[in-house]
Amino acid sequence: MRTVITYGTYDLLHYGHIELLRRAKEMAGGGRLIVGVSTDEFNTQKGKTSHFEYSKRKKMVEAIRYVDLVIPEEDWSQKPADIQHHSVDLFVMGDDWQGEFDDLSAFCEVAYISRTPEISSTVIKQAIHQTAPKNKDAGHE
Numbered sequence: 001m002r003t004v005i006t007y008g009t010y011d012l013l014h015y016g017h018i019e020l021l022r023r024a025k026e027m028a029g030g031g032r033l034i035v036g037v038s039t040d041e042f043n044t045q046k047g048k049t050s051h052f053e054y055s056k057r058k059k060m061v062e063a064i065r066y067v068d069l070v071i072p073e074e075d076w077s078q079k080p081a082d083i084q085h086h087s088v089d090l091f092v093m094g095d096d097w098q099g100e101f102d103d104l105s106a107f108c109e110v111a112y113i114s115r116t117p118e119i120s121s122t123v124i125k126q127a128i129h130q131t132a133p134k135n136k137d138a139g140h141e
Helices: 015-027 040-045 054-062 076-085 102-106 121-131
Strands: 003-008 032-038 069-073 090-094 109-113
Touching: 003 015, 003 076, 015 032, 015 090, 015 109, 032 054, 032 076, 054 069, 076 102, 102 109
Parallel strands: 003 032, 003 090, 032 069, 090 109
Antiparallel strands: none
C-alpha cells in the first residue's frame, strides 16, 4: 500500500478527471490518494480563471470515492514539502506534463499517465463559449 499524490485545478469536473483519479488510486494499491486542488489565488498566478471557486472545486473532488484527502495547492514550490509531510511514495500527473516534475524523483517515484484524449476542461469551455447566447438578453424571454 502506497500513498499517491496528484494536483490539478479540477474546474468543470469531467470523466477524464475521474479516470485519472481512478488510475492514480489504483496505483496506490489500496493505499491513499491525496489530491492538491489549485486555489483561486494560485490559478490567478498561473493566468487561469476557474468557473467554480476553490471551495466548490474542493467539495467536488472530496466527493469522488477514489480520493482520500484534498489539500490546497497554493504555489508551484510546495510539492516537495507536501510529499514529505504526507509520506508520499508516488507523484502522478497527466502525460501532458511529461518531464515537468522529474525533479520530484529526489523525494518519491514520479509517474506520468495518459490523459483521456477526447475530453478536457478546455474543450468543454470552448464548446460552452461557442453555444452561449451572443447577447445577455438571449434566452431570457
